[in-house]
Amino acid sequence: METTAPDRMPALYIGHGAPPLLDDPLWSSQLAAWAGDLPRPTAVLIVSAHWESAPVMLSADGAPLVYDFGGFDPKYSQMTYRTPPAAALARRVAAMMPDSEPVHQHASRGLDHGAWVPLSIMYPAGDVPVLQLSLPTHDPVRLMELGRRLRPLRDEGVLIIGSGFLTHGLPFLTDWSLDAKAPGWSSEFDAWAGEALARGDVDELAAYGTRAPGMPYAHPTVEHFTPLFVTLGAASDPEVPGDQVIDGFWLGLSKRSLQVA
DSSP states (O other): OOOOOTTOOOEEEEEOOOGGGGGOHHHHHHHHHHHHHSOOOSEEEEEEEEEEOSSOEEOOTTOOOOOOOOSSOGGGGGOOOOOOOOHHHHHHHHHHSOTTSOOEEOSSOOOOHHHHHHHHHHSTTOOSOEEEEEEOOOOHHHHHHHHHHHGGGGGGTEEEEEEEOSOOOGGGOOOOSTTOOOOHHHHHHHHHHHHHHHHTOHHHHHTHHHHSTTTTTSOSSOTTTTHHHHHHHHSSSTTSOOEEEEOSEETTEEOOEEEEO
16 A cells, blocks of 8 residues: 655545536535645646547647537636646646657647636636646546556645546436436436445446446446546555545536545
């Protein structure tokens, strides 16, 4: 087991919701309180469900936000979230990748809503450098290896975040109210994942496609679940249970979120 440095930043898996999260007083207060309890990061490195690209790509400093959504109040497409340059972190991340997996520095891509929505709640002043990393695969083993490579950044004060949603069966929702009752497939998957996380059972989590109740309704596509494996890979010991800081449901979807040491 790896010894945890006393000043090592944790790593997180968070549910990022959608732009209306910004107007949800309960969940936004939970995210804000969580961020307030963390050591102040030197930078944030975030992997969002909404940027699937291989090889690994990095966001560009100063690029406009990505408004990758529709059907919401137009005000959300006018929001901004400016942060300090993260070029030094981008160079550091690129240097951590093997020669066989070069990193591509994107010239114009900014943060998508899986990054800027939760971060604008967690760090509303926008005074922490933020770098977004693309999600290059859905293979749990490869994603955990990616997290392992990134782990040393935690000793440099970098907060590593996997941003997704523990259940994300949008096509199967019938009640779009924020406090909607969770459908059975959502509550069953959430309970299964919560129990596996509480045991530190990485193998069970990695077998979600065949072992988890509620599939494939909970994740008709899996990009909102798989960022969890980057977080687990970045843990000092992936099999030591983390803290499930937020639970409950939003639109009937699980907002369960995790912090690992």
